Amino acid sequence: MHSPIIKPYPITRSLIPEIQEHPIHFVSAAITPEACFYLRNHFAYPRITGQSFVLSVGGEVQKPRTFQYEELLRMPSKELTVPLECAGNNRELFRPRVFGEQWGAGAISQGVWRGVALRDLLRLTGLQASAKEVVFEGHDSGRRPDLEGEFVFARSLPLGKAMHPDTLIAYALNGEPIPYKHGYPFRLIVPQWYAMASVKWLRSITVIRNHFSGPFQDIDYMYYPEKDSDTRKTPVTTIQVNSIIQQPLNRSVLDKGMHLIYGLAWTGTGWIKHVEISTDGGENWRPAVVQPASQNAYSWTFWNYTWLADQKGEYTMMSRATDSFGFVQPAAAKWNRKGYGYNAYSVVHVQVE
Amino acid sequence: MHSPIIKPYPITRSLIPEIQEHPIHFVSAAITPEACFYLRNHFAYPRITGQSFVLSVGGEVQKPRTFQYEELLRMPSKELTVPLECAGNNRELFRPRVFGEQWGAGAISQGVWRGVALRDLLRLTGLQASAKEVVFEGHDSGRRPDLEGEFVFARSLPLGKAMHPDTLIAYALNGEPIPYKHGYPFRLIVPQWYAMASVKWLRSITVIRNHFSGPFQDIDYMYYPEKDSDTRKTPVTTIQVNSIIQQPLNRSVLDKGMHLIYGLAWTGTGWIKHVEISTDGGENWRPAVVQPASQNAYSWTFWNYTWLADQKGEYTMMSRATDSFGFVQPAAAKWNRKGYGYNAYSVVHVQVE
Helix, strand or coil: CCCCCCCCCCEEEECCCCEEECCCCCCCCCCCCHHHCCEECCCCCCCCCHHHHEEEEEECECCCEEEEHHHHHHCCCEEEEEEEECCCCCHHHCCCCCCCCCCCCCCEEEEEEEEEEHHHHHHHHCECCCCCEEEEEEEEEEECCCCCCEEEEEEEEEHHHHCCCCCEEEEEECCEECCHHHCCCCEEECCCECHHHCCCCEEEEEEECCCCCCHHHHCCCEECCCCCCCCCCEECCECCCEEEEEECCCCEEECCEEEEEEEEEECCCCCEEEEEEECCCCCCCEECEECCCCCCCCCCEEEEEEEEECCCEEEEEEEEEEECCCCECCCCCCCCCCCCCCCCCEEEEEEEC | CCCCCCCCCCEEEECCCCEEECCCCCCCCCCCCHHHCCEECCCCCCCCCHHHHEEEEEECECCCEEEEHHHHHHCCCEEEEEEEECCCCCHHHCCCCCCCCCCCCCCEEEEEEEEEEHHHHHHHHCECCCCCEEEEEEEEEEECCCCCCEEEEEEEEEHHHHCCCCCEEEEEECCEECCHHHCCCCEEECCCECHHHCCCCEEEEEEECCCCCCHHHHCCCEECCCCCCCCCCEECCECCCEEEEEECCCCEEECCEEEEEEEEEECCCCCEEEEEEECCCCCCCEECEECCCCCCCCCCEEEEEEEEECCCEEEEEEEEEEECCCCECCCCCCCCCCCCCCCCCEEEEEEEC
């Protein structure tokens, strides 16, 4: 009675399919607790059967074959700390507003994934010279509002990304079998790409000689720069440099004195080099304290900034991350009709009383 | 494994003090489940001790005295289904934006409260002719950003409202002792007023001869119509007529065909007479099907509207409730600096594909 349990909860965006957002303003850990890990499903959960433990590899390969769950577990594996970020993260911030799940800043979570490098599997099957893309199908399927018929969730990778040594067929998250809702027993993990690429409940891998054009490849997860036409559309791939102010919360009221501003930064291109903070709406910028670059090139970076609020008034705080490729967050995100890849400065308005 | 548990969660707005929003778009029941009931605390949770089970009544009364928990349980009681709505519900929708908890539409929940009418207690103590207001103190206390020192959460009611037969000293919610987080063992329940009046962890009732001016009475929970001055401020009291479109969700994508639009309506003045729906941004309005007026004058009203979406495009849906006093939701809420009493039409933009 004297110590009530107080905890943050996922933010429910949809029940069928289940879509839950990570309460990122209230959780700050290198490993996102499973209870808070964001969920973005496209369909109802698939049934797990004996077939779910068999992974088939076919198409433009020398020797098509299947891999059993136990077999994969015995192969050489690697473990990577990877943030998964939904391409629609922060969609609610686009102006003009766009349709789709109205994600806040929490469509991102981080975990330690263990699995077998996809290229190790493809070495066992061999590739044909015609190989161009690799298609990944999940066990989840269902209907779409825009097309007739049933669709499986399927995505492709260009051969180069598929053969990257860190593109994994994962079977464990944080030292345990992958939780059912996160893709048990097999999930593709594609570091540095937005998470639509990391196909859950993986059932088959098919090497193809041309471009895959399923609806989750060529309709969704494309940047459409025009409102009323599909011209100049380009595929959503690499995570763009980004940061978030976790605390203080937007529109909060603070007392006068010292306040710790803190948050995360991450990128799909290299690592975070620095994070700058403005407390005057972008006029002046000062460096945040950034955690030393991790051995693991993929994990997100914690930063903090101590701010002395010695005057009453309204303040606009911003964070801006720069990565080792030289990419910098922009003041305004590039608008696109389906609202992907938002990465403008994180902005928080506070009032000091 | 084949039937994963999928459920909506409260929306975390703050951990200390704990502030959680009801996921109102995903829960539609006359009785809000406890796990989803919204929480709005001003301080850390108070400790419950032996003293918590004693309620003192004093001030401008004939015979000051205390009431024991068991004694209250033996007195004649009544049960009321009451929606509690935070005065800041929907604060995030005010434009220009205001500071404070950025509540969405879920700072409202409904339950069945049982307790003793406050006027029955005051009959036992008697009132002095000088009595003007009644002050209610909770066990919760702490600091505020704007003032020096420690404050108890305390509010007053004018004598007329205090003596209303439905103003209760409640000890049960939905047939059980009031959950700790909702005010165990005693909570004042003031039907028809915004819920800041329904003081939790009630410790004392003091009748006074003048106006109570604690900071939760005269600083917070006041409508300030001006941004830069406190002139013309007025107290927040009665719940204003209101409604919500629970489904579909804002900015969702629907397929062509029939869709059920549904939601809730409620008011602090009388009961809901009708709810109108527009699917063309307010040009045309049609009546929703409204549940028959309940025997209980306070509970919220369910409504629904069947909509045939036979053309692709973007649609703006609105709901507008009218109560038995003739109050109608306005197109725009009355702006006030602290963001109380938002009750404009509920507006949802959808895209039909």
